[in-house]
Amino acid sequence: MQEMAALTRIGLAGLAVMGQNLALNIAEKGFPISVYNRTTSKVDETVERAHVEGNLPLYGFHDPASFIQSIQKPRVVIMLVKAGAPVDQTIQTLSAHMEKGDCIIDGGNEWYENTERREKAMNELGLLYLGMGVSGGEEGARNGPSLMPGGSYEAYQRIEDILLKVAAQVPDSGPCVTYIGTGGSGNFVKMVHNGIEYGDMQLIAEAYDVLRSVGKLSNEELHAVFSDWNKGELLSFLIEITADIFTIKDDKGEGYLVDKVLDKTGMKGTGKWTVQQAAELSVAAPTIEASLDSRFLSGLKDERVEASKVFGPGILSGGPEVDKAQLIDDVRQALYASKICSYAQGMNILKAKSTEKGWGLNLGELARIWKGGCIIRAIFLDRIKQAYDRNANLANLLVDPEFAKEILDRQAAWRRVVSLAINYGVSTPGMSASLAYFDSYRRDRLPANLVQAQRDYFGAHTYERTDMGGAFHTEWFKIAQKSKI
Numbered sequence: 001m002q003e004m005a006a007l008t009r010i011g012l013a014g015l016a017v018m019g020q021n022l023a024l025n026i027a028e029k030g031f032p033i034s035v036y037n038r039t040t041s042k043v044d045e046t047v048e049r050a051h052v053e054g055n056l057p058l059y060g061f062h063d064p065a066s067f068i069q070s071i072q073k074p075r076v077v078i079m080l081v082k083a084g085a086p087v088d089q090t091i092q093t094l095s096a097h098m099e100k101g102d103c104i105i106d107g108g109n110e111w112y113e114n115t116e117r118r119e120k121a122m123n124e125l126g127l128l129y130l131g132m133g134v135s136g137g138e139e140g141a142r143n144g145p146s147l148m149p150g151g152s153y154e155a156y157q158r159i160e161d162i163l164l165k166v167a168a169q170v171p172d173s174g175p176c177v178t179y180i181g182t183g184g185s186g187n188f189v190k191m192v193h194n195g196i197e198y199g200d201m202q203l204i205a206e207a208y209d210v211l212r213s214v215g216k217l218s219n220e221e222l223h224a225v226f227s228d229w230n231k232g233e234l235l236s237f238l239i240e241i242t243a244d245i246f247t248i249k250d251d252k253g254e255g256y257l258v259d260k261v262l263d264k265t266g267m268k269g270t271g272k273w274t275v276q277q278a279a280e281l282s283v284a285a286p287t288i289e290a291s292l293d294s295r296f297l298s299g300l301k302d303e304r305v306e307a308s309k310v311f312g313p314g315i316l317s318g319g320p321e322v323d324k325a326q327l328i329d330d331v332r333q334a335l336y337a338s339k340i341c342s343y344a345q346g347m348n349i350l351k352a353k354s355t356e357k358g359w360g361l362n363l364g365e366l367a368r369i370w371k372g373g374c375i376i377r378a379i380f381l382d383r384i385k386q387a388y389d390r391n392a393n394l395a396n397l398l399v400d401p402e403f404a405k406e407i408l409d410r411q412a413a414w415r416r417v418v419s420l421a422i423n424y425g426v427s428t429p430g431m432s433a434s435l436a437y438f439d440s441y442r443r444d445r446l447p448a449n450l451v452q453a454q455r456d457y458f459g460a461h462t463y464e465r466t467d468m469g470g471a472f473h474t475e476w477f478k479i480a481q482k483s484k485i
Helices: 017-028 040-052 064-069 085-095 112-124 137-143 153-166 185-213 219-229 237-245 270-280 286-298 301-311 324-357 363-369 380-390 401-424 429-441 448-459 476-484
Strands: 010-013 033-036 058-061 076-079 103-106 128-135 146-151
Touching: 010 017, 010 064, 017 033, 017 040, 017 058, 017 137, 017 153, 033 040, 033 064, 040 058, 058 064, 064 085, 076 085, 076 153, 085 103, 085 112, 103 112, 103 153, 112 128, 112 146, 112 185, 128 137, 128 153, 128 185, 146 153, 146 185, 146 363, 185 219, 185 237, 185 270, 185 286, 185 324, 185 401, 185 429, 219 237, 219 324, 270 286, 270 324, 286 324, 286 429, 324 363, 324 380, 324 401, 324 429, 363 380, 380 401, 401 429, 448 476
Parallel strands: 010 033, 010 076, 033 058, 076 103, 103 128
Antiparallel strands: 128 146
8 A cells, every 4th residue: 555654634435426535635634544444445446536636645554454554643533434334343343443532423414313322332342423414415524514513522522623614614614523521423414414414404305396386387497487486595405406407408218307306306314313303302293294195105106106196187177377586586486495394304303302301402512513515505504593592492493583583574475386286186295285384383272182181081181271270180971861851
């Protein structure tokens, strides 16, 4: 392998796309780095890239012992391998050559409880452990991701100078990294980030569907609309890439590529975990849940094709005539209002988990580190940070005075879009779920009194009253029977 003048500052194991790009990013920021991968060709490929991309101080190793020995003590090694068993195997391989005080950082999308289990196991060996969410995909890893490290604070301090340089840099708010908290908090925050991302992507897809199916916008018009939206309140990475997608012509045939992409969405599991955690914590997250359900339904492609033969065309005729300019403006407002609800739900999941685990998460600071590098980066996150700066104990983003005003200003347009979509038979599960969430949250009285009465009727679960304290039970059945005589 290459000649090394001295020991490197840090090591990285796992050289798939994210690992390679993060290693090159670290080297480019001036930190000499050792890299290792079980498949040695990946090591050679990364070394070659480091040479081509500017003779970066990156050194490759084909065996774990020499890899670990090449790093200055106390050693820090980042792993970027597939979550689950591969992480445990990699830890076993690396830790065999490590000494007390050394540190391992898992940069994968890991289930937070696995991180907490590993931190305890490493602690017994005298090793420090961090679970660090890394967002931004291939591009972010290479040029500046959003980083969410949680676990040992001592371990974080040891690598803070590197992370501050490697993370995305946002001019007005600094590097997109902060120490998240103890235990598996870094992984949990990244998981919820991905859940919010699911919601965002679904809402954008629904906006596209309504504009295309009801408004009959062409791909050229859609590109113009999304490009325009990306100059205002919706300015974000996801809106920007959506605008780009509408411009790409099919290189294997006629027309635009987006129209040839199969309508069947894949997923890695973080969205499902987010919804499961929301349920465990009794936190309503209908927009995120709707986005997950939509992915499940998209997977039933063959069934949907058959169902369309039974139920007729997807778009119903006879809906009201639409004014295209009005529709575009209404959909923009509906998308923004729905997005507020989706982020509110994500923040509520984080707040509830932080309370349960004693993590002390700073929600405003999380909004700040998501402003750059990550997939959900958006100008809108500034507003969220300001909301939590105004009130760190905010019950819900919806009741922040500024967000409340924005939702009230947009609710007429939001209702028009959802109603229009229903009349045309175009499903908008995310926008509808967001609207139902808002409508439930803003009402001082819900029909839950009837549900509670039903529960007491069939299961003697008792109920509370609005006019006096205490728990009550009524013999509903017996009283009803008597009245029928």
